[in-house]
Amino acid sequence: MRDALSFNAVWLAETLRIKELRDGALEDTTQVARALGRGGSFAQRLVARAQGLAERENIQTTFVHWRALGKLAFAVMAIAAILTGAGLAAGALGDGTRPVNLMLAIALLLGLHTLTFIFWLIGTTASSSHASGLGTVWLWMTARMARTPQSTAAGQALVATLQRSQGLKPMLGMLTHAVWSVAFVAALLTLLALLSARQYVFQWETTLLAPDTFATITRLLGGLPSLIGFPVPADTVVSQSMAGALPANIGAGPIWSQWLLGVIVAYGFVPRFLALLACVITWQRRMQHLTLDTTLPGFIELKPRLMPGSLNTGIDAPAPDLFSHPREAGPSRPMTPGGHNALVALELPNDITWPPSGLETLGTDLGRVDTREQRHTLLSVLESKQYDHLIAACDGRLTPDRGTLLYFQALAQTCKQFHVLILLPDTMPENNRTTLWQANLERAGFDGARVYTGPANLKAQTGITLSTPHGNH
Known part of the structure; x- marks a missing residue:
């Protein structure tokens, strides 16, 4: 069933689509998170995202x-x-x-x-x-x-x-x-x-x-x-x-x-x-029957982010409960070096070595993911590969935001077991935000047993043998 939208809402969303196709995509992590929080159909989420960007970019x-x-x-x-x-x-x-x-x-x-x-x-x-x-x-x-x-x-x-x-x-x-x-x-x-x-x-x-x-x-x-x-x-x-x-x-x-x-x-x-x-x-x-053509270029690329299969965002739920629990695909093989595993770094700065010493033999390195386009590409690759284990690394110095947590939930749908590796540079072996990361990831539905604060912690919790043991990064 097509969702009828107001003329101004459709006009605004179409304007943002044309603007982004012409000038390049806008940074929209916060707006996407809000759209996911509101729930609704894909067209309604596109409109919510457009309204948030219009307020920020003063397009109104x-x-x-x-x-x-x-x-x-x-x-x-x-x-x-x-x-x-x-x-x-x-x-x-x-x-x-x-x-x-x-x-x-x-x-x-x-x-x-x-x-x-x-x-x-x-x-x-x-x-x-x-x-x-x-x-x-x-x-x-x-x-x-x-x-x-x-x-x-x-x-x-x-x-x-x-x-x-x-x-x-x-x-x-x-x-x-x-x-x-x-x-x-x-x-x-x-x-x-x-x-x-x-x-x-x-x-x-x-x-x-x-x-x-x-x-x-x-x-x-x-x-x-x-x-x-x-x-x-x-x-x-x-x-x-x-x-x-x-x-x-x-x-x-x-x-x-x-x-x-x-x-x-x-x-x-x-x-x-x-x-x-x-x-x-x-x-x-x-x-009265106006709606968005969600198959247009500029809209369809947003579907993996605005309609991740793992999300169940009830609009009447309070903000902390907007995250649904990531679906687990069932029991998988133990994580072993050389298995059907993959590693990816999400917006990891250059002062943090990637991959950390010893993890390069654990599975396929999918590299660093920094832009929205790279995020879309990664989801497409993971959907086709269906790895047994996916390890996503993030910068432990940053405060966890809803956009990153929601993207982690989307990644969790593409593999049998999903793991989060919180990394820090060698010059900063400790940081109190790692605790905040762990708490937010658990609140978002991730198993705390698969959240690691460094390569050594990954080795200790999984029992795997890394090729070159190294301390926390």
Whole structure:
């Protein structure tokens, strides 16, 4: 079952994915530990990790900035729509010194709208995810204003998230129809203001069409507006509006004014407003089932760390109990030199010799593991090898953290018996943190009998014979 997530959560996780693919992976030990502590599905843990990194890297401010730029871009487009709508209305009516050509006025006010609306309908029903219209203009304007790398990543993540959820078309459609609705409101208000302040004479003009054709056009265009209360001029009024009959047409100005307003409302504003509502409803429905595509590059690599098989992280448990007990694969052979064993050093500094003298013959040396990528690679290697014994060494001078303990639990799933070797440099034979390591490892579910404070302690507890006995390191 797919886990529905909030749009902002998915957008944030996608932004972090794009940023890390472009700039390299971020250090996230603490964030991964917190995500594991919260539990949930892989997608929910990805979101928890992204939220933690966003707080640390101050990426939240990028989202605030991007939204502000988006609002600014829409405001600019809305102002342009107001000026355009008012300008078209004023141009359609003129200054009152000449009769208003009804056909040209309708073409001026509804022509471009009709063409773009038809194109939008075709694009909406098409299978292609390509979107066009004023929504694309808004997206381009916002991207142009957001020039920082993090803002660019946020914009790319927005588009990618919407495309995968099939939400790009309805969102850009909302913006497109909202701008057109604003333009028609401005045009209607301008028409009302001019018609209230001036006397206009309306007429039909033609060279090719028969005069009675305009009576049919008037009835057809006036049919839909009449359903919401706008009048339809009678045929006699239409005939009086023809060129040459203007003196008789002066008194018909009010009915033609209402008819023209009704045509603009019914065929201009109402379709745009209904399309806006349809886009809003479609957007909301698709966002209810929004989730992450966890198979994408940048996400799938995190699965071994965020979904280790050994973890059972109940979200209602207190923090110390979030560690589950590592699964033991059953009894295994005693650890002997040359057996099917492996050794690995986890973030071990150079002042600690690796491997310690005498341990090189105990099994396969997998080397030092320092980066996140190396951790992922190690887990993959261990899963395929299934060693009898795995000895993981750590720096005893460091304070044990949840991320390291959780990684140890993941390592414990790859072998029959897991051992932890706490090492110190020759110049520091004692350190009180070794006790802390032992306590935390036992609390995390590891058998204290397989936690060693140096090679000599390993030899004493296991009874193995090392090739070159050496003191504690």
